[in-house]
Amino acid sequence: MKSELFYKQPKTLLNKGSGFLSGYSHSLNPYTGCAFGCSYCYVRQMPVATFRKEEWGTWVDIKQGSAELLDKELTKAKKKGKVTIFMSSSTDPYQPIEYKEKVTRSLLEVMVENIPDFLFVQTRSPLVSRDIDLLLLLKDQARVSMTIETDREDIRKHFSPDAPPITARLKALQLLAEAGVPTQATIAPVLPSTEEFPEKLVKLVNRVCVDDYFMGDGSGGKRTKNLGVLSLYKDLGLEEWYNPSAYRIVYDRLRKVFTNDQVYVSQEGFLP
Secondary structure, eight states: OOOEEEEEOOSOOEEEOOGGGTTSSEEEOSEEEOTTOOTTOGGGGSHHHHTSSSOTTSEEEEETTHHHHHHHHHHHHHHHSOOEEEEOSSSOSSOTTHHHHOHHHHHHHHHHHSOOSEEEEEEOOGGGGGGHHHHHHTGGGEEEEEEOOOSOHHHHHHHOTTSOOHHHHHHHHHHHHHHTOOEEEEEOSOOOOOTTHHHHHHTTOSOEEEOOHHHHSSSTTHHHHHTTTHHHHHHHTOGGGSSTTTHHHHHHHHTTTSOGGGEEEGGGGTOO
């Protein structure tokens, strides 16, 4: 699906961390909207999406002048106290258009010169590996969290056909880890996967976070239910994977190859 692009001049970039992200002082979204348009995305039920007439996944706002604005806001915020940033809460910071526009890269360049106390980069795009040079300069004050909901490409295509392939994400994780960038694999939301999934991840990371609709959509699963996601599971005959205890299937498999302090559940896995 091709997304329509809009150029915007934002008045602010750093937003106060709250709710699920209350462990952070701020959230930061380089874009508004998301070209990946995953079927289960909780943002579909949030004002940023519902106030737009266009379907989620069909539009992306590109925030122009972001670097200059962030520099000013970051300097101001640091004078008030500790600054921890979650990037991003309602979009992927590595939209396909990021290849060309480099908005996220420009923000990382600002943060390299004016380092926050901590930066958490949440993405499902292999493009993040392009910025290894900048991420290394942030050292232990940054972590890249790569979303890998499943190791089954057929499942990925069913739930998020416009998102990057799983193999490409695994390769990006490998490049980040080999370079020495702090990373984690985030299985969120938990989708049907194989028993071998943990074995694939343990070769690449020493930290994994598991989350699902019921813990992570900010409404106890109500937002996801309103999206009609259950019907996607029924189409595949995999309804047993859509319930509050399904995450234990993956969690228990992970615990066979990862130690207890390497596997996190929901919010704790996203904290600074």
